[in-house]
Amino acid sequence: MIIVNRKDKENEREKVVTVALHTLGCKVNACESEKIEASLKEAGFLIVPFSSSADVYIVNTCSVTNIADRKSRQLLHRAKKLNPDALIIAAGCYVNTRGREEVTADPLVDLAFSNEEKTGICAFLKERFSNRLSSEGAADTSLFSLEHTRVFLKVQDGCDMFCSYCVIPYARGRIKSIPEAELIREVTSLASHGYREFILTGIHLSSYGKDLPEGKTDLMTLIRSLSGISGVRRLRLGSLEPGIITEDFARFLSEIPALCPHFHLSLQSGSDSVLKRMNRKYDTKRYAESVKLLRQYFDDPAITTDVIVGFPGESDTEFEETVSFLKRIGFYETHVFQYSRRAGTAADRMPGQLSSGVKAEREKVLLRMTEERRKAYADSRIGKDAEVLFEENNEGYTKEYIRVRCMNPDAVNGSILYGTITGRENNRLMSFEPRQL
Ligand code: SF4
Incomplete structure (x- = not known):
């Protein structure tokens, strides 16, 4: 038996390069952070909690709202306070929307990697810390662990929809789907390491395959292929565009035993005039049809959604239309967001920007409703x-x-x-x- 005393352990720790990583924002960002973390571990870095002193801090930022921008900045500053000698790296959407110069003009931020560049963080750090990295890598180099049962699987990036309020198409660029063969390989490996549930995630999941050579693949084909992999017990879908739910699609999904009857259909508003100003590609009639189809092919599925309150010009009547549409559909959960102005978007230039007081009031109304509905749906399963x-x-x-x-x-x-x-x-x-x- 090898006995390692405390002093040895401390010396050992001094040699290794510690990296703390914090992720903000969407599931796609979370997937990308997991990959960065895995490559860092494999290269011999030691991943430590963000609250501890580290040699390198990486904040995988988000820029979807002003609050997300602020949080990204705060985390970068907090990192520098934790260890003034550390290397502070900003990565992701905040870098894309603000630009590298602006981000690194902050004296507390050392480096900035855009979404396109962040896979290169590991190679950069390997080079930078080459003298301190052991060729054998860190003790814990495993990407996969049996403690984990569910995993988010990023299948595409980018979006071509250009909703009038959203900066994502500017931050993430156009649709980029990951080839099916690559995803099959990844899921086969993850399943063999004990993962049971795979959550298909993308910036605009419904667009999966649209950028790949015609006829090659689409979301249905991908779901069929992944569901056939040994060890895959569950497939859960991330946010879907209501327009993808046709009768064929709903029937197809219902025939996949591993498919979870949990569907997140982005709504954003229950008012047709607001949906139009948002440049969403459906109206409430089409949305309600999608929900009806899902309920026809699944037994009481969980339907969840996102809603933005306080969009420019949203009148009391339009807000009431949203309230009654939410009641009519009867969602399991509704994620409510206050509209946030983003420079460069069409909505930012629209008249009728609402006060934060009005937005907060409307948010409160919807949050109360969603809490009741969430409980009601879960209670309806008692005895089942x-x-x-x-x-x-x-x-x-x-x-x-x-x-x-x-x-x-x-x-x-x-x-x-x-x-x-x-x-x-x-x-x-x-x-x-x-x-x-
Ligand atoms: S669908 Fe609309 S809200 Fe969603 S990422 Fe694309 S542009 Fe943004």
């Missing part, structure tokens, strides 16, 4: 069968994305159990009784 993928502390998610705790303490994390939802534990947690263990 459920399949649960357990993650940690005997807690896990059903296919509808209801969080449950297993009453039997022997539930195995990483396993899938069948049973019944027996009641409510608290606001966010339901109780679950497995049929057999």
Whole structure:
């Protein structure tokens, strides 16, 4: 047995290069951070919590709202306070929207990598710290761990939709889909390492394949291929454009046993005039048809959405239209956002910009509604069968994305159990009784 004393451990730690990484924003950003982290571990860097002292801090930023911009800046500044000698790196959307010069004009930020460049962070750091990196890599070089059961899988980047309020097409560029063969390889590897659920994610998931050679692939083809991979027990879809839900698409999805009946259809507004000003490509009639189709082919699926309140010129009547549309659809969850002006977008130049007071008031109304609906949907499952993928502390998610705790303490994390939802534990947690263990 090798005994390592405390002093040795401290010396050991001094040699390794520590990197702390913080991610803001969307699931695509989270996927990209995971990849950066994996490549850093493989190269021999030690990943440490963002709250500790590190040699390098990377903030994978977001720029979707003014608040996101501010948070990105605050995190970069906090990093410098934690270790004034550290190398501070800003990466991602904030760099794309503000430009490298502006970001690095901040004396506390050393380097900036755009979305296109951030895969190069590891190579850059390897070069920079070559004298301190061991050729054997860090102790923990594994990308995959059996403690993890669910993984976000980035299948595309970019967006061509140009909604009038959104900077993403400028920050992320046009659609770029990851070839199907590459995704099949990635999922096969992840499944063989114990991952069970794959959440297909993209900036505009519904556009998957549109940039690839015609007839080659689309979202349906990709779902079919991935669902056939051994070990893939669940496929969950990220945000979908309502227009993708045709009868053929809904029927196709319902025939894939691994497909989770949880659909996030972006709404943004329940008022047709606001949708038009937002340059969304559907109206409420088309949206309601999509929901009807999903409910026709799935038994009480979980339908979730996003709504923006306080869009320029949103009148009381238009807001009321949104309130009644949300009630009519009966969502499981609604993510509510206050409209945020983004320089360079069409909405920023629109008349009728609303005060923050009005936006906050409208947000409050919708948040109250969504809280009630969320509970009502989860309560409606009490007494019903459920399949649960357990993650940690005997807690896990059903296919509808209801969080449950297993009453039997022997539930195995990483396993899938069948049973019944027996009641409510608290606001966010339901109780679950497995049929057999
Ligand atoms: S669909 Fe609209 S809101 Fe979504 S990323 Fe594209 S432009 Fe932005």
